[in-house]
Amino acid sequence: MKVTSEVLITELIEKTRQNINQIEALSLKPISELNWKADSNIWSVLECIEHLNLYGDYYLPVIEQSIINNASKPKTYFKSGALGNYFAKSMLPKEKLNKMKTFKDKNPNGSDLDKTTLNRFLIQQEKMLDLLDKARKVSLNKTKTSISITKLIKLKLGDTFRVVIYHNERHIVQAINTLETKTNI
Numbered sequence: 602m603k604v605t606s607e608v609l610i611t612e613l614i615e616k617t618r619q620n621i622n623q624i625e626a627l628s629l630k631p632i633s634e635l636n637w638k639a640d641s642n643i644w645s646v647l648e649c650i651e652h653l654n655l656y657g658d659y660y661l662p663v664i665e666q667s668i669i670n671n672a673s674k675p676k677t678y679f680k681s682g683a684l685g686n687y688f689a690k691s692m693l694p695k696e697k698l699n700k701m702k703t704f705k706d707k708n709p710n711g712s713d714l715d716k717t718t719l720n721r722f723l724i725q726q727e728k729m730l731d732l733l734d735k736a737r738k739v740s741l742n743k744t745k746t747s748i749s750i751t752k753l754i755k756l757k758l759g760d761t762f763r764v765v766i767y768h769n770e771r772h773i774v775q776a777i778n779t780l781e782t783k784t785n786i
Contacts, residue, residue, distance in 0.1 A: 602681040606741050609679050609759055613766050614733050620769050621726045624650065627776065628719045636714065639782055644710060647718045649776035651709035653769050654718065657725040659749045660765045664732050667758055673740035680742060685760025688748075692767035694774040707749075726769075733762065 627635065627646060635646045644652065681689070736744075741759030748754050748761075756764070 602686055604679055605677060606675060606679045606759070607737070609741065609763075610733050610737060613762050614730060616766050616770060617726055617729050617733065620766075620773055621723060623773050623777065624719055624722055624726075627780075628716060630780070632715060634780060635716070635719075637779070639779070642710075644775070644779070645714075646776040646779050647714035647716075648709040648712060649772045649779065650722050651712055651714055651718050652703065652707060653772050654721050654725065655707045655709065656749065656765065656768060657722070657729075660746075660761065661725060661728050661732065663746050664758070664761060664765075665728075667744050667746045667761075668732065668735050668739055671739045671744040671758075673743040675738060676740045676742055679757075679759040681760055681763075682757050684754070685756040685764070688756070689760055689763035689767055692764055692771050694767075694771045729766070736762070 627650075630646070638645045638648075736758060739758070741762075742757050744758035745755040746758060746761040748756060748764075
């Protein structure tokens with residue numbers, strides 16, 4: 602994938618704003634709906650969002666440090682890396698979401714959650730918007746970040762943004778589907 606850096610950042614800002622709008626709409630739902638589960642192995646709405654918070658706790662500081670510590674000049678074009686593009690595409694929501702194994706430390710199943718989970722996510726997304734804006738001043742190609750599963754693999758900053766934001770979108774779709782399941786029962 603090759604795209605201008607500005608187009609990529611603009612698209613990711615728009616996706617992040619859409620995610621914010623969807624979570625703000627979810628925050629209007631009663632807590633009983635947000636904690637409802639079809640069964641004990643399926644996440645509730647709040648568990649879906651808490652999962653995103655746990656990843657945000659890792660990625661937001663990593664992204665911020667990579668931007669702060671990088672002196673590379675912005676490039677006109679961003680060219681996705683093979684691994685980064687694979688990870689990003691695998692995160693995109695599909696009509697029927699494919700199941701993925703979650704690491705234990707990122708699995709919120711059974712957590713006692715309330716609406717502060719949604720507020721925490723919204724705060725993280727405001728930080729994401731700030732980081733996307735700051736990313737305009739560095740190369741999305743040359744600036745690298747480690748990933749949550751191993752510090753040995755580094756992705757281009759543009760790919761890291763794509764992975765995290767697509768992952769957010771994926772689990773927000775999952776959360777909304779959970780509410781629709783409850784409605785249809």
